[in-house]
Amino acid sequence: MSALFTPLKLGTIVIPNRIGMAALTRNRATGTIPTDVMREHYLQRAQGGAGLIVTDAVLVSRQGTEWQDAPGLWDQAQVEGWKKIVDAVHGAGSKIYAQLWHTGRVSHPEAPQQILAGVPVYAPSAISARGGKFRFIPGAPGYVTPTELPDPKTVVALFKEAAVNAKKAGFDGIEFHGANGYLIHQFLDSSSNHRTDEYGGSVENRARFVLELIAAVQDVFGPDVAIKLSPCGGYNDMGMPLSETIATFGYLLAQIDALPTPLSYVCLALYNPYLDIELEGTMRGTTHDVLQTYKGYFKSKPRRTKLFLNSGIQPDQAETFVGDGEGDVAGIFFGLAWIAHPDLAKRIQANKPIDNAVDLTKLYGAPGVDPNLGYNDYKAAV
Numbered sequence: 170m171s172a173l174f175t176p177l178k179l180g181t182i183v184i185p186n187r188i189g190m191a192a193l194t195r196n197r198a199t200g201t202i203p204t205d206v207m208r209e210h211y212l213q214r215a216q217g218g219a220g221l222i223v224t225d226a227v228l229v230s231r232q233g234t235e236w237q238d239a240p241g242l243w244d245q246a247q248v249e250g251w252k253k254i255v256d257a258v259h260g261a262g263s264k265i266y267a268q269l270w271h272t273g274r275v276s277h278p279e280a281p282q283q284i285l286a287g288v289p290v291y292a293p294s295a296i297s298a299r300g301g302k303f304r305f306i307p308g309a310p311g312y313v314t315p316t317e318l319p320d321p322k323t324v325v326a327l328f329k330e331a332a333v334n335a336k337k338a339g340f341d342g343i344e345f346h347g348a349n350g351y352l353i354h355q356f357l358d359s360s361s362n363h364r365t366d367e368y369g370g371s372v373e374n375r376a377r378f379v380l381e382l383i384a385a386v387q388d389v390f391g392p393d394v395a396i397k398l399s400p401c402g403g404y405n406d407m408g409m410p411l412s413e414t415i416a417t418f419g420y421l422l423a424q425i426d427a428l429p430t431p432l433s434y435v436c437l438a439l440y441n442p443y444l445d446i447e448l449e450g451t452m453r454g455t456t457h458d459v460l461q462t463y464k465g466y467f468k469s470k471p472r473r474t475k476l477f478l479n480s481g482i483q484p485d486q487a488e489t490f491v492g493d494g495e496g497d498v499a500g501i502f503f504g505l506a507w508i509a510h511p512d513l514a515k516r517i518q519a520n521k522p523i524d525n526a527v528d529l530t531k532l533y534g535a536p537g538v539d540p541n542l543g544y545n546d547y548k549a550a551v
């Protein structure tokens with residue numbers, strides 16, 4: 170029996186296999202409202218055997234978006250759009266978590282939703298990310314210097330409200346987007362967090378924001394709360410020296426492992442050059458072996474928090490990670506492979522080739538282009 174196809178208890182649910190679909194922000198909402206095109210996309214992947222689907226990154230407020238058509242979860246129309254998606258996924262026998270997102274300093278004052286929000290681009294500190302990639306703002310505006318967020322608890326409240334809305338929509342759980350240089354990561358990283366209050370400085374202080382978020386959302390979702398982290402940094406100008414990286418993420422994982430209510434899982438992204446950036450001739454990320462470095466910070470026995478890995482992992486490696494006999498890795502999230510293979514889990518189970526190429530030019534859609542293209546038109550083989 171393949172280790173990948175053994176059921177797994179996660180919080181209050183049981184998933185039928187260890188093959189997750191990672192959040193893949195594809196920009197197919199209308200404004201911020203989830204659409205039937207998105208419903209079709211998720212339904213295809215639920216039918217394709219996904220053990221657990223994590224949604225596109227879902228914005229918790231208009232403020233903190235770099236996107237034109239990323240979905241949100243702060244009003245009733247969004248709840249109704251998501252409910253249709255959740256019901257379709259459940260109808261096909263799969264489970265679905267909402268990934269909650271705030272982009273912090275990598276939003277832009279000219280992003281459509283940020284304009285509507287009527288507030289500045291907030292971040293832990295007034296430190297700009299280098300680079301910039303605003304797909305829907307003409308020209309190449311680059312990142313701005315953000316405004317220091319006066320009171321992080323206001324954003325904790327936004328996440329909690331989004332979680333309440335996720336509950337109304339019927340989601341099975343919440344995954345925090347704590348990776349890839351967005352707001353949560355910006356608080357953790359000393360290169361973007363120079364605060365002098367209790368949310369900055371020491372490792373304990375930089376981890377405070379995310380631990381407060383976890384507590385607030387667990388009030389709503391109990392044991393069905395998870396987080397994704399990318400300790401290697403890179404993307405969105407994120408990263409610390411190696412010893413500080415290990416001290417920061419090691420501390421956070423040890424705190425998570427000891428929470429009164431455990432998280433359902435932690436997903437750690439491995440180093441992946443695809444999510445690193447080159448700055449001044451060097452790669453920004455802090456390359457290290459994520460599994461070997463951090464697995465020892467989960468000290469509880471039996472392990473209270475399941476560990477998933479993600480990023481650039483091939484199916485045969487996935488089987489090795491999960492079936493190594495040590496029990497360190499409970500499951501794997503695949504990303505791009507799910508875009509091009511709506512039946513990815515079924516293909517892996519049936520030993521069918523994973524051979525559809527992803528059309529990167531159609532990944533994000535574009536105004537005036539049929540949103541199904543490069544999204545709902547990949548063919549199933551099983």
Ligand code: PHB
Pocket residue numbers: 194226348349
């Ligand atoms: C992206 O903008 O391509 C993107 C969004 C969210 C991520 C990673 C990449 O976590």
